[in-house]
Amino acid sequence: MGKIILSGDRPTGRLHVGHYAGSLKHRVQLQSDSSYEKIFIMIADVQALTDNADNPEKVRQNIIEVALDYLACGLDPDRCTLFVQSQIPELAELTVYYMNLVTVSRLQRNPTVKSEIRMRNFEASIPVGFFCYPISQASDITAFKATTVPVGDDQEPMIEQAREIVRKFNSTYGDVLVEPDILLPDNKACMRLPGIDGKAKMSKSLGNCIYLSEEADDIRRKVMSMYTDPNHIKISDPGSLEGNTVFTYLDAFCRDEHFAQFLPEYRNLDELKEHYQRGGLGDMKVKKFLNNVLQEELEPIRTRRKELQKDIPAVYEILRRGSEKARETAAQTLSEVRAAMKINYFDDMELIRSQSRKYAGQEDQQ
Numbered sequence: 096m097g098k099i100i101l102s103g104d105r106p107t108g109r110l111h112v113g114h115y116a117g118s119l120k121h122r123v124q125l126q127s128d129s130s131y132e133k134i135f136i137m138i139a140d141v142q143a144l145t146d147n148a149d150n151p152e153k154v155r156q157n158i159i160e161v162a163l164d165y166l167a168c169g170l171d172p173d174r175c176t177l178f179v180q181s182q183i184p185e186l187a188e189l190t191v192y193y194m195n196l197v198t199v200s201r202l203q204r205n206p207t208v209k210s211e212i213r214m215r216n217f218e219a220s221i222p223v224g225f226f227c228y229p230i231s232q233a234s235d236i237t238a239f240k241a242t243t244v245p246v247g248d249d250q251e252p253m254i255e256q257a258r259e260i261v262r263k264f265n266s267t268y269g270d271v272l273v274e275p276d277i278l279l280p281d282n283k284a285c286m287r288l289p290g291i292d293g294k295a296k297m298s299k300s301l302g303n304c305i306y307l308s309e310e311a312d313d314i315r316r317k318v319m320s321m322y323t324d325p326n327h328i329k330i331s332d333p334g335s336l337e338g339n340t341v342f343t344y345l346d347a348f349c350r351d352e353h354f355a356q357f358l359p360e361y362r363n364l365d366e367l368k369e370h371y372q373r374g375g376l377g378d379m380k381v382k383k384f385l386n387n388v389l390q391e392e393l394e395p396i397r398t399r400r401k402e403l404q405k406d407i408p409a410v411y412e413i414l415r416r417g418s419e420k421a422r423e424t425a426a427q428t429l430s431e432v433r434a435a436m437k438i439n440y441f442d443d444m445e446l447i448r449s450q451s452r453k454y455a456g457q458e459d460q461q
Contacts, residue, residue: 097132100125101241101275103180105143106157110164111304112389113288113297116347117247121280123169125245134175135239135421136165138414141180141187142232145225146215162410164307167400172413178421179414180235185425189234189432190227196263197230197256205229207252214298233257237272238425245278247287249296268435271428288347293322293340305389307396314393318386323378330377336368341381349388357387 102122104114125131138161143154158179165177180186202208208229212221224231229252236244236257244254254277261272287296290303297304305317321341327334336342351363361367367384370376403410433439440446 098130098242099240099273100131100134100175100243100245100278101137101236101239102135102245103137103139103235104161105139106154106161107143107147108157108299109160109306109308111297111299111306112344112348112393113304114164115168115307116288117280118245119165119168119170121245121278122175126169126171126174131243133239135241135424136170136175136177137180137235137421138162138178139180139235142228145222145228145231146217148222148224158414159407159410162414163400163403164396166403166410166413167396168307172417176417176420177414178418182418183238183422183425185422185429186231186234186238188429189238189425190231192432192436193230193233193260193264194227196260196267201256201259202226202229205252205256207249210249214300229253229256230260233260236275237261238428239421240273240424240428241275242273243278244275245280248279249287251277264432264435268432271431271435283346289340289343291317291321291340293338307393308400309393310397311390311394314389315386318382318389319379321382321385323381327378331374333374334371334376334378336372341378341385342368342371344385345381345388348392349385353384353388353391356391358384 100122102118104110104119110119122134122136126134138158140154140158143157144151147154162177166172170177208226211217211225215225217225232253233256236254237260244250244257246254254275258274261274264272290297290301291305292301292303294301294303305314309317318341321344323339323341324335326332345364345367349364354361354363354367358367361370367376367381371381430439430442434442437443
C-alpha cells in the first residue's frame with residue numbers, strides 16, 4: 096500500500112503566507128508525487144470550535160474562505176480529497192475511544208497545548224474540548240490511516256502524541272491503526288514564519304499576517320512596515336540578520352532567478368546578506384525586493400481565487416463530495432476499531448451464536 100497524507104487547517108479566517116510556506120505549498124507539490132496513494136485535506140471546523148464555541152458563525156463563514164484558498168493555491172479535488180471535519184461523525188466516536196488511552200497529566204505535558212493555552216489566556220479556565228484536541232487530532236490522522244502528516248515543527252508534539260495513542264491502541268486491541276510520520280518543509284525558514292511585527296509566530300489573532308488573498312497594495316504596505324534590525328539606523332550601519340523578519344521571508348520565498356528579474360546587482364541571497372551585514376544597504380531597498388518576490392508568488396493565487404469566487408455553489412459541492420468520500424474511509428476504520436475493541440455486538444455473528452449455544456445448553460440441563 097502506498098503512503099497516505101492527512102493535513103488541514105482551522106477555518107478561523109483566510110489563510111496567510113505562514114500557512115502557505117509551512118505546509119500548503121508542500122501539499123500542492125505532493126499531489127504530483129506518485130509515492131502517495133491518497134491525500135486527505137481537512138477543514139478542521141470542530142477543532143476551530145474548541146476555542147470559538149461562542150462564535151460558530153465565525154467558523155461557518157470561514158469554511159468557504161479556506162476552501163477558496165486551497166483551490167486557488169492549486170489543491171486539485173481530482174487528486175486529493177477536500178473535506179469538512181464536522182461532516183465525518185466517525186471522527187468524534189474515535190476521539191471518545193482514544194480518550195481512555197491518554198492521561199490528563201500527559202495532555203498537560205504537551206508543549207503545543209501549553210503554548211496554545213498561554214496564547215489564548217486559557218490558564219484559569221480551559222475548555223475541555225480545547226484541552227483534548229490532541230486526542231481529536233489523533234483521531235483525524237488515524238481515521239484515514241495516514242502515514243504522513245505535513246506540518247510545521249510546532250506540531251511535532253501533536254504527532255508524537257498521536258503515535259503514542261496508536262501504539263497504546265495496537266498493543267491493547269491488536270494492530271489496526273497506522274503510526275504516522277511528520278513531514279517537515281525542506282526549507283527551515285518555512286517551518287515557522289514570523290509575523291510582520293517580528294513576533295515568533297504569524298497569527299490571525301495577532302493581526303500580523305499577510306493573507307494569500309490580499310490585494311497588491313495591501314501586501315506592499317505590510318512589507319514596508321516589516322520589522323528589521325532596530326540598530327540598523329543609517330544605511331552605512333552594519334545590519335543584523337538575526338530576528339530580521341525581511342530576511343526570514345526572503346529565505347522562505349526568494350530564488351536566484353528573482354535577483355536577475357528584480358535586483359540584478361546581486362546574484363543570489365548570500366550576496367545580498369553579505370552586503371547588508373557589512374553595511375551600505377538600506378532596509379527600504381531590501382523590502383522593495385521582498386515585495387516584488389511576494390507579489391510574483393501571490394498574484395496567480397489571488398487571480399485564481401477571484402475566478403473561483405464567481406461560482407461559490409461549485410466550491411461547496413467539491414466539499415460535499417469530498418466529505419462523503421472521506422466519510423467512507425473513516426467508517427471503514429471505525430468498523431475495524433469497533434471489532435478490535437469487541438464492541439461490534441450486532442455484527443459479530445460468532446458472538447451471537449456462542450451466546451445462543453450457551454443459553455441453549457443451560458436449558459438442556461434444566
